[in-house]
Structures are given as structure tokens and as C-alpha cells.
Amino acid sequence: MKRIFVTRAWPGRALERLTQAGYEVEVWPEFIAPAKGILMEKLKDASAVITTVEDPLDAEVIRAAGPFLRIIAQAAVGYDNIDIEVARARGLRVSNTPGVLTDATADLAFALLAAVARRVVAGMDYVRDAKWTAWHPALLLGPELYGATVGVVGFGRIGQAFAKRCRGFDMKVLYSDSAPKPPEVAQGAEYRPVNDLFAEADFLSLHTPLTPETHHLVNRERLALMKPNAVLVNTARGRVVDTEALVEALKAERLGGVGLDVTDPEPLPASHPLLSLPNVIVTPHIGSAGQTTRERMAAMAVANSLAVLAGTEPPNAVV
Ligand code: NAP
Ligand code: GLV
Numbered sequence: 404m405k406r407i408f409v410t411r412a413w414p415g416r417a418l419e420r421l422t423q424a425g426y427e428v429e430v431w432p433e434f435i436a437p438a439k440g441i442l443m444e445k446l447k448d449a450s451a452v453i454t455t456v457e458d459p460l461d462a463e464v465i466r467a468a469g470p471f472l473r474i475i476a477q478a479a480v481g482y483d484n485i486d487i488e489v490a491r492a493r494g495l496r497v498s499n500t501p502g503v504l505t506d507a508t509a510d511l512a513f514a515l516l517a518a519v520a521r522r523v524v525a526g527m528d529y530v531r532d533a534k535w536t537a538w539h540p541a542l543l544l545g546p547e548l549y550g551a552t553v554g555v556v557g558f559g560r561i562g563q564a565f566a567k568r569c570r571g572f573d574m575k576v577l578y579s580d581s582a583p584k585p586p587e588v589a590q591g592a593e594y595r596p597v598n599d600l601f602a603e604a605d606f607l608s609l610h611t612p613l614t615p616e617t618h619h620l621v622n623r624e625r626l627a628l629m630k631p632n633a634v635l636v637n638t639a640r641g642r643v644v645d646t647e648a649l650v651e652a653l654k655a656e657r658l659g660g661v662g663l664d665v666t667d668p669e670p671l672p673a674s675h676p677l678l679s680l681p682n683v684i685v686t687p688h689i690g691s692a693g694q695t696t697r698e699r700m701a702a703m704a705v706a707n708s709l710a711v712l713a714g715t716e717p718p719n720a721v722v
Contacts, residue, residue: 405425405426405427405450406426406427406428406429406448406449406450406471407421407426407427407428407429407449407450407451407452407453407708408429408431408445408446408449408451408452408453409421409428409429409430409431409452409453410431410436410437410442410452410453410454410455410458411430411431411436411455411478412430412431412432413453413478413697413698413700413701414694414697414698414701415697415698415701415702416698417698417701417702417704417705418430418453418701418705420702420705420709421705421708421709424709424712426450426451426712429445431445436457436458437458439459439463439464442458442459442460442464443463443464443467443468446464446467446468446469446472447467447468447469448469448471449468449469449471449472450471450472450473450474450712451472451473451474451475451476451708451711451712452472452474452475452476453476453478453701453704453705453708454475454476454477454478454484454485455477455478455479456479456481456484456688457484457669458484459484460475460484460485460486460490461484461486461489462486462489465485465486465489465490465493465495466489466493468493468495472493472495473495473496473711473712474495474496474497474498474707474708474711474712474717475490475495475496475497475498476497476498476704476705476707476708476711476717477497477498477499477500477704477721478500478700478701478703478704479499479500479504479691479700480499480500480501480502480504480560481499481612481613481639481640482497482499482721483612483613483614483640485497485721487721487722490722491722495722496707496711496717496720496722497720497721497722498703498704498707498708498711498717498718498719498720498721499719499721500699500700500703500704500719501560501719502560503696503699503700503703504690504691504693504696504699504700505560505561505564506564506696507690507691507692507693507696508561508564508638508690508691509561509564509565509567509568510568510693511638511664511686511689511690511692512561512565512608512610512636512638512662512664512690513565513568513569515636515638515662515663515664515684515686516548516553516606516608516634516636516662517548518662518684519545519634519636519659519660519661519662519682519683519684520545520546520547520548520551520606520634520659520660521545521548522543522544522545522660522682524684525543525681525682526543529543545659545660546605546606546632546634546659548569548572548573548574549572549573549574550573550574550575551574551575551605551606552574552575552576552577552603552604552605552606553566553569553574553575553576553577553604553605553606553607553608554577554578554579554595554600554601554603554604554606554607554608555569555576555577555578555579555592555607555608555610556578556579556597556600556607556608556609556610556611556620557579557580557609557610557611557612557617557639558578558579558580558584558588558589558592558610559580559610559611561610561638562578562580562608562610563588563590565608565610566578566590566592567590570590570591574606575593576591576592576593577592577593577594577595577600577603577604578592578593578594578595578600579594579595579596579597579599579600580594597620597625598625598628601625601628601629602628602629602630604629604630604633605630605632605633605634606633606634606635606636607629607633607634607635607636608635608636608637608638609621609635609636609637609638609639609643609644610638610639611639611643612639612640613639613640613642613643617639617640617643618642618643619642619643619644619645620643620644621635621637621643621644621645621648621649622645622648623645623648623651623652626648626649626651626652626657626658627652627657629652629657629658630659631656631657631658631659632658632659633658633659634658634659634660634661634662635649635658635660635661635662636661636662636663637661637662637663637664637665638664638665638690639665640665641663641665641666641667641668641669642667643665644663644667646666646667646677649661649677650676650677650680653677653680653682653683654680659682660681660682660683660684661677661682661683661684662683662684662685662686663677663683663684663685663686664685664686664687664688664689664690665688665690666685666688669688670687671685671687703718703719706718707719707720
């Protein structure tokens with residue numbers, strides 16, 4: 404069977420390579436991802452599937468896939484939507500797209516930090532609401548970036564790229580990770596156990612994958628450790644944060660503000676309590692949404708698919 408199912412229409416021309424290589428390609432044409440039942444149907448006769456963050460490649464979907472399926476090529480670096488153990492047990496390959504989206508995502512994390520700290524969206528709302536009647540020295544004050552201490556949780560590719568941006572703004576960088584990094588990787592950033600990091604940082608940015616260990620890593624207890632004016636940024640995964648505890652902390656003014664590119668639930672309904680709180684900025688999971696980045700992610704997923712279908716090792720194998 405030479406059929407490939409692609410769950411989204413990706414920018415750029417990378418998908419054309421699949422047809423050029425002789426595969427019959429079906430690209431899901433709608434803005435909203437195929438529902439689980441549709442995905443299961445499509446995988447009955449596909450030999451590869453190009454997926455991304457919201458696609459539910461759970462045990463049920465993978466077990467129901469037809470006998471031709473060889474690879475789940477995830478066009479994203481995170482793959483918490485895929486049941487890796489079930490895929491492995493079925494002899495499937497799984498790949499992802501590490502590296503190409505590192506800078507774009509670090510840029511967005513930094514943009515959220517700067518926007519929350521310096522109250523950019525609050526300022527825009529103020530002007531739009533016709534409240535701008537005079538200059539005043541106490542208007543919309545926020546913490547400065549320079550000289551602040553930033554804590555990076557998860558000091559991998561994106562965490563390190565984010566730290567580089569922070570160093571450029573004269574911040575002191577602390578990090579926590581599964582283990583301390585060698586000095587050539589840390590680049591002056593100091594390791595802290597995670598609870599110390601929460602207590603010491605003026606700004607915290609999350610960059611871990613979503614795993615059973617990182618689920619609700621930001622919980623009520625850790626939020627209580629944070630400085631009262633601290634800013635939290637999450638571009639990792641929504642479920643790394645206990646949203647209920649976050650809303651509580653914001654309502655009680657025990658946190659300076661938050662910038663979230665990922666939420667729980669996701670998509671976040673417009674009626675969600677988070678959106679009625681001051682100094683909260685939410686973007687719709689657009690960390691890697693640079694034109695070139697998205698084209699490169701698609702190209703990597705295509706290269707991984709073609710490699711496996713040709714009987715060779717995928718360049719970005721997860722399993
Ligand atoms: P990465 O290079 O693998 O970095 C993740 C880091 O987190 C690793 O150093 C890892 O350590 C560490 N880590 C794992 N478990 C931890 C824990 N319990 N406590 C502290 N640190 C822990 O991955 P990346 O490329 O930077 O991507 C990170 C995540 O960002 C992705 O998994 C994805 O969820 C998210 N992301 C979001 C967007 C977006 O659009 N918002 C875009 C891209 C990525 P070990 O290697 O030792 O496990
Ligand atoms: C996006 O969220 C990714 O994991 O690449």
C-alpha cells in the first residue's frame with residue numbers, strides 16, 4: 404500500500420515530495436483536525452501518517468491501524484499525543500522534528516515574558532478603552548527585565564535558546580533540569596533544585612516535555628514558593644501547569660502575571676476564568692509559527708516518512 408495520510412495542510416512545498424516519490428497522498432483539508440474516528444478510518448490503509456500536536460495517536464487509534472502502517476511522523480518536537488509504548492509494541496517507527504523550531508519557540512517565550520512584565524497588552528487595552536488621558540509616573544508599572552533573575556525549567560534545546568536571549572538582556576540565569584549540565588552547555592547559567600528555582604526567580608519559563616513526571620510540575624505548593632510579583636511563562640505544554648491552582652494564585656494576587664502559549668484545556672475557551680484576569684496573556688499555541696520554521700518542520704516529517712518507507716533509518720527517530 405502506498406498511501407500517506409497527512410493530518411494538516413502544511414505551509415511550503417515539502418508535501419509535494421511525497422507525491423513525487425510515488426505515494427498517494429491525502430491531506431486533511433479542514434482547519435480543525437480530523438476527529439479520532441476519522442483518523443482511525445484513514446489509518447486503515449495508510450503506510451505513513453504525518454501528525455501533529457492535537458492528533459490523538461492513543462493506544463486505541465494505534466491498535467486499530469491497518470497492517471501497512473510503518474511510521475507516525477510527528478511534525479512537532481513534543482510527542483505526548485502519541486502512545487509511544489503501543490507504537491513500539493506494534494513495531495511502528497515514530498519520529499519528531501527537534502531543533503528546527505528551537506529559535507522560533509524561544510523567541511515567543513521571550514516575547515511573552517517581555518509583554519507580561521512590561522504590560523504591553525494591558526497598555527494596548529488601556530489605550531483602546533479610551534483611558535489614556537494623561538502621562539503619569541505610576542501608570543502601568545512592571546518589573547524591568549535587565550538585572551532580573553530568570554529561572555528556566557527544562558534546560559534542553561529551547562530552554563538554552565531562551566536563556567541566551569535572557570543573557571542578552573542582562574538577566575541572571577538559573578535553571579533546573581533532570582541533572583546539572585556541563586559548563587560549556589550551561590554558559591554561566593546556575594543549576595538549582597526545582598523548588599529553589601521557584602523561590603529564587605523573578606521570572607520562570609517552562610521548557611520541559613510533558614511526561615508523567617512533569618504533569619502539574621507547577622502546582623499549588625510550587626506556586627506558593629514564587630515571589631509575589633513573579634512572572635510565569637509556559638510555552639511547553641498546558642498540563643505542566645495545574646491551571647486551577649494558577650487561577651487561584653492569580654486571583655489572590657500571589658503572582659505578577661503569566662504568559663501562556665499552551666493551556667489546559669487546549670484550545671482555551673474564550674469564557675475560561677484565566678481570560679478575565681489582569682496581566683494574563685494567552686497565545687494559541689504558536690511557538691513554532693514562523694513561516695520558515697513550519698516549512699522546515701513539514702520537510703523533516705516528510706524526510707522521516709520517506710526514509711522509513713524506503714527501509715532506512717529515519718533521521719529523527721523517537722522509536
Ligand atoms: P529538549 O531539548 O528535549 O529539552 C527538554 C529538557 O527538559 C531536557 O533537558 C530534559 O532533560 C528536561 N526535562 C525532562 N524532564 C524534566 C523534569 N522532570 N524536570 C526538569 N527538566 C526535565 O526539548 P525541546 O526541543 O527543548 O522542547 C521542549 C518542549 O517544548 C517540547 O517537548 C514541547 O512540549 C514544547 N514545545 C512547545 C512549542 C510551542 O509551540 N509552544 C514548540 C516546540 C516545543 P533530559 O533530556 O535529561 O530528559
Ligand atoms: C509544538 O508544540 C511542538 O512540540 O513542536
